[in-house]
Amino acid sequence: MATCTASSIADALRSAAQVITEHRDELVRLDREIGDGDHGENMKRGFTAMVSKLDSTELATPGAVLKLAASTLISTVGGAAGPLYGTAFLRAAAAVGDAAELDAALVAKALQAALEGVVARGKAVVGDKTMVDALTPAVAAAESVAEAGGDVASVLSAAAEAADQGAESTVPLVARKGRASYLGERSAGHLDPGARSTALLLRTFAGSAR
Amino acid sequence: MKKIINDPATVVADALRGMAAAHPDLLDVQYDPAVVVRADAPVPRKVAVISGGGSGHEPLHGGFVGRGMLDAACPGAVFTSPTPDQVQAAITRTDGGAGALLIVKNYTGDVLNFETAAELAAMEGVEVRSVVIDDDVAVKDSLYTAGRRGVGGTVLLEKIVGAAAERGVDLDGCEALARRVIGQVRSMGLALSACTVPHAGEPSFTLADDEMELGIGIHGEPGRQRVPVGPASELVPALLDPILEDLPFTEGDRVLLFTNGMGGTPLIELYLAHGIAEELLAARGIVVERRLVGPYITSLEMQGMSLTVLKLDDELIDLWDAPVHTPALRWGV
Numbered sequence: 331m332a333t334c335t336a337s338s339i340a341d342a343l344r345s346a347a348q349v350i351t352e353h354r355d356e357l358v359r360l361d362r363e364i365g366d367g368d369h370g371e372n373m374k375r376g377f378t379a380m381v382s383k384l385d386s387t388e389l390a391t392p393g394a395v396l397k398l399a400a401s402t403l404i405s406t407v408g409g410a411a412g413p414l415y416g417t418a419f420l421r422a423a424a425a426v427g428d429a430a431e432l433d434a435a436l437v438a439k440a441l442q443a444a445l446e447g448v449v450a451r452g453k454a455v456v457g458d459k460t461m462v463d464a465l466t467p468a469v470a471a472a473e474s475v476a477e478a479g480g481d482v483a484s485v486l487s488a489a490a491e492a493a494d495q496g497a498e499s500t501v502p503l504v505a506r507k508g509r510a511s512y513l514g515e516r517s518a519g520h521l522d523p524g525a526r527s528t529a530l531l532l533r534t535f536a537g538s539a540r
Numbered sequence: 541m542k543k544i545i546n547d548p549a550t551v552v553a554d555a556l557r558g559m560a561a562a563h564p565d566l567l568d569v570q571y572d573p574a575v576v577v578r579a580d581a582p583v584p585r586k587v588a589v590i591s592g593g594g595s596g597h598e599p600l601h602g603g604f605v606g607r608g609m610l611d612a613a614c615p616g617a618v619f620t621s622p623t624p625d626q627v628q629a630a631i632t633r634t635d636g637g638a639g640a641l642l643i644v645k646n647y648t649g650d651v652l653n654f655e656t657a658a659e660l661a662a663m664e665g666v667e668v669r670s671v672v673i674d675d676d677v678a679v680k681d682s683l684y685t686a687g688r689r690g691v692g693g694t695v696l697l698e699k700i701v702g703a704a705a706e707r708g709v710d711l712d713g714c715e716a717l718a719r720r721v722i723g724q725v726r727s728m729g730l731a732l733s734a735c736t737v738p739h740a741g742e743p744s745f746t747l748a749d750d751e752m753e754l755g756i757g758i759h760g761e762p763g764r765q766r767v768p769v770g771p772a773s774e775l776v777p778a779l780l781d782p783i784l785e786d787l788p789f790t791e792g793d794r795v796l797l798f799t800n801g802m803g804g805t806p807l808i809e810l811y812l813a814h815g816i817a818e819e820l821l822a823a824r825g826i827v828v829e830r831r832l833v834g835p836y837i838t839s840l841e842m843q844g845m846s847l848t849v850l851k852l853d854d855e856l857i858d859l860w861d862a863p864v865h866t867p868a869l870r871w872g873v
Contacts (some may be wrong), residue, residue: 358740366619366759367740375617404656405573408594408620409649413656451652508648511685512678512757514764 333431334482334539339395340384342538347377349534350527360523364510368409369523376407376415392432396423396440410508411524414448414461421447434485438469438476441489445469452507459505459517461524468493468532486536493532497525541741548738552595552615559602563867566606570633573626576602576613581634587705587714588612588634591643591698592627593650594619596737597758600695600837603868609702610866611640618737618840619759621649627657631666639667639711641718643698645690646674647759669711671718673697675727675848677786678755678764689757692800692848693725695836696860699869703862717859721850726783729846730775731756731802735839754778758802758839772809776816779847784824789849791825796832796860798848803838805845810834813845821849830860836868 334342350357350373357370380402389395396419404416425443426436445465454460471492475485500522505511510522545551553571560569568577582588591601592614601613612630614622631640640661644654654670661668675693679685701718709717731753734743747753747766752775755764769775789795799814801807814833821828829852837846850856863872 362740362742362744367737367744368617368620371739372617372620405623405625408616408623408653410621410652412621412623412649413652416656452648505685507686509686509757509759512689512764514680514685516764 332481333433334392334437335431336389336392336395338538339392340389342535343377343384343395343399344381345538346531346534347381349530350374350377353527353530357523357527360521360526363520364505364513364517365523366509369411369527372407372409372411373527376403376412379406391428391430393423393426393428396420396426410452411527414452414524417447417451418444432482434476434480434482437482437485438472441469441472454507457503458507459500459503459510459522459525460507461522461528463500463503463522464493464496464525464528464532467496468528483536483539486532486539490529490532490536493529497521497529500525541736541738543736543738545738548741551738552617555595556602556615559867566865566867567602570629573623573629574615575626575630575633576605576615577630577633578605578607578611580607581611582636583611584636585638586611586636586708587638587711588631588636588640589643589698589702589705589714590614590627590630590634590640591694592616592622592630593645593647594621594759596735596840597837599868601698604695604698604702604866606864606866607873608706608862608864608866609698609869618739621647621653624653624657624660627654628660631657631661631668632664635666639669641701641705641711641714642668642670643694643701643718644670644672645694646672646687647689647757648686667711669715671715671722673722673725675722675725676729676757677726677782678728680764691729691758692727692798692837692846693722693850695800695832696725696796696798696848696850697721699864700856700859703859703864706862721856724787724851725848726786727846727848728779728783729756729758729800729802729844730754730779731839731842731844732769733804733843735803735842737840752844756839756844758837772813772816776813776847777820779845780817780820780849783847783849784826787851789824789826789851792827794827794829794852795821796830796850796852797821797828798832798836798850800837800846800848801835802842802844802846803835804841804843805835807834810845817847829857
């Protein structure tokens with residue numbers, strides 16, 4: 331895919347809602363191990379609400395779709411994931427402005443802005459065992475593919491690949507942010523649920539762009 | 541999972557409907573977004589004291605809405621912090637022109653959502669301040685964690701600051717008082733069994749018959765350490781000693797001792813534990829001036845307890861004794 335439009339982003343978000351629903355139990359289980367077991371349920375609630383808003387709203391630009399996603403996640407997810415994912419989508423929306431279509435460079439820029447938003451809100455860095463561990467390498471991979479002249483699909487697929495590896499890298503880590511941090515050493519040996527959901531979302535977006 | 545519910549997805553709204561029915565004289569409940577408001581809000585020229593957090597900790601926070609305590613509570617999904625629009629609705633609904641003080645427990649989700657709400661409210665022109673309570677001594681190495689959690693001290697904080705606001709103390713005064721209480725209160729908890737979050741369907745963790753989790757929070761998350769269960773004479777000091785060493789509390793201190801049940805522990809056991817804690821404090825020359833015993837900040841049906849100790853002075857005692865009229869705490873009225 332050379333560029334993406336408002337309707338292709340809306341379709342990607344609909345697919346994301348389906349994937350999150352399919353993985354709800356897995357995210358609940360991962361979160362129960364080191365947190366309180368609500369991540370899958372919260373994400374499912376937010377993405378389901380998002381789809382019903384997308385279905386009832388006509389939006390002209392990618393930025394408008396991303397903004398709708400942001401406000402729905404902020405007002406329906408709760409927990410830490412609501413403000414973090416909400417801020418990510420909000421910053422991505424701001425980064426793309428009122429462009430009618432996103433090319434590879436704009437997609438990479440949106441991902442970079444999303445990461446900056448997550449870091450600004452949650453104040454986590456790589457190695458804290460959070461979604462930042464998945465998103466940071468994803469953004470780096472997206473940027474290098476975009477700079478090398480890759481298209482939207484290859485940018486997103488590089489991001490998804492890196493996010494998967496980044497999520498896996500959280501397994502041995504001791505959490506320093508979020509609820510898992512209260513477990514100290516006991517948080518090691520578990521995949522971070524936020525990193526996992528980030529990897530799932532990027533994988534879905536990559537699949538939609540192909 | 542055996543629970544008196546219809547559908548895990550509607551537990552909170554269904555419970556709020558029952559709560560509204562049970563306390564029509566005290567509470568006004570809104571559903572979209574969900575906010576529990578004192579029936580006579582907004583009170584003109586009074587600082588609005590607002591708190592909230594995940595549901596499943598009843599009576600916290602909705603049970604503490606009413607005269608002399610909270611103006612509004614924002615109930616999130618079970619064990620999930622409320623969303624910013626809920627907090628913003630609470631602020632709008634209770635703003636009496638003197639600003640709002642948000643009492644936030646130090647959990648990442650709560651802090652992020654209340655922070656976002658405060659930004660939104662500021663844009664609407666309401667003066668909003670937030671305080672974050674972090675009284676849980678079980679969390680070590682706070683440089684490497686999200687900091688200490690906010691637990692049992694929240695109940696005492698809400699009562700004392702609520703009394704001050706009711707007396708007409710301004711926003712600066714309420715905020716300063718809240719920070720002072722946060723500096724003087726410490727807590728720690730233990731669990732003998734896990735709880736089951738309705739949407740999860742299975743217990744948050746499993747414990748053998750002879751094990752307990754020491755240093756738990758209030759969300760069914762595992763504690764810092766899994767250790768063998770001993771008699772009450774060992775359990776109570778396991779909670780009390782780290783609290784007393786932390787502040788530290790010393791001989792001659794005057795304190796409020798709060799013995800809290802996590803939801804599944806009967807009062808007979810809480811009173812038994814409370815008696816031991818009183819003896820231990822007396823042995824150290826610490827004077828228990830006020831007490832609270834019962835399930836006030838719970839984790840669904842979890843078996844377990846927490847202890848909270850607040851250092852008192854005449855002003856705090858006076859505010860603690862001030863009239864309160866809420867579903868869960870009521871005296872002097």
